[in-house]
Amino acid sequence: MPRQSAGICLALIVMVFALYFQVGNHAFLNYDDNVYVTANPNVAGGITGESIIWAFTSFDASNWHPLTWLSHMVDVELFGMDPRGHHLTSVAIHALSTVLLFLLLLRITGSRWHSSCVAVFFAIHPLHVESVAWVAERKDVLSAFFWFLTLLLYASYTVQQKRVFYLLALASFALGLMAKPMLVTLPVVMLLLDYWPLGRCRTGGADGEGRSFRVLVREKVPFFACALASSILTVFAQRSEGAIKSLGAVPFPLRLENSLVSYGAYLGNIIWPDDLAILYPIPSSYPLWQVIGSLFVLLFVSVATVRARHRFPYLAVGWLWFLVTLVPVIGLLQVGVQSMADRYTYIPSIGLFIMAVWGIPELLAGFTYRMAILTLLAGAVIGAKTAVTWQQLGYWRDNFSLYEQTLKVTDDNYVIHNNLGIAHADAWNLDAAIGEFRKALRINPNYAEAHYNLGIALAMKGELDMAIREFREALRIHPGDAKANYNLGVALEQKRQLLGSGK
The missing domain is CATH 1.25.40.10 (Tetratricopeptide repeat domain)
Structure with missing residues (x-):
């Protein structure tokens, strides 16, 4: 690894720990931390033969995610029930994921500046506080680590065409699914990256060369098979635990409205994070203007980015990354009582970061002081996001501060x-x-x-x-x-x- 890239990786790790180190003083919450750690006898006993078997056969917490259970058991072995170690382990995984994201983008785009900027936004964004600061969301940071590792191995395979990288990518994907099934959309993202920046799709390369879309899909059949198996297991687990809401409890028209409004809300919160909460209740109905407004924005941006795909392929890829990766949690299959959740943006937000980091410099092309403007803009955004994240982290220190803040910003x-x-x-x-x-x-x-x-x-x-x-x-x-x-x-x-x- 070149010295400059190694320096960026080190700086990213230092940045994450400097921002998130305060969570080492945070307590466990009575919301799901008890389910995953403090009141779960299978986890509280640490790593044993019985607990390992339980991790692979249990549908507790309405999911099948044995790797997540094992990670909590390892924490208990190392730190007991001291929350400091559990929290800082999640911070460490978030830091490693940030580095992997940088290395992935650097590998497939060759742009060190763009790649590091996306990685910084991922590291510090306020919406990611929930994934990192909530012990029960270990599955989020752990699965994301394998998401980035899978894509990095896949990128190595596309360059070197060595079967070992393909098999390693498939193994990494399987491990990620065993941490959290939200990774089921990863094969679609691989196809997006084939288009840009890898240029493997026949219509994606600048010289018109490449493989047909059918060939690229066939190449990913094992990944789609793993995703399908994980989806079936997840639905079975959620049904067995009664987590999936019936159409009587949440009618389909309301689910559709919630999905459209949630897409708009996620987009807005990624751009301007405000009034964040651990739980956003699903209302009995939505104002018509919110539904129509969200639908208009989604259609307008979708049409605009697809039409501009030849000149600005990163816009279409980033937008579809955002849309597709939210599909499993957008609410058409309603699980739980939430209308949306900050943690669901952990991976989808990267698509919008890519759009901004590659698109804004293009927008400012020809400006006399382009680099100065970009530097000031990036600095302002990073400073603002860091300040909001620091404040948001403070709310997560214990049950009282988090719930009282949530009740202030939700109805x-x-x-x-x-x-x-x-x-x-x-x-x-x-x-x-x-x-x-x-x-x-x-x-x-x-x-x-x-x-x-x-x-x-x-x-x-x-x-x-x-x-x-x-x-x-x-x-x-x-x-x-x-x-x-x-x-x-x-x-x-x-x-x-x-x-x-x-x-």
């Missing part, structure tokens, strides 16, 4: 009210906890978990009659809930004992 967020209530209950702030649970239930009266948690808080406070009523309401909504049944029985027994004692 009707009953899940976050519930989680904030749990945090207050764990700190024995029972009145505050009860207040949060009741806020959650005012928004969604049929939220069984909030009824259950309210019952627990009331029982802790000694208000057994009210606690019994909440446990029964939770069981009305979710009959057979083991925890609610058990705690209802405990509360009834306590009440019987109190009555028997004459109190």
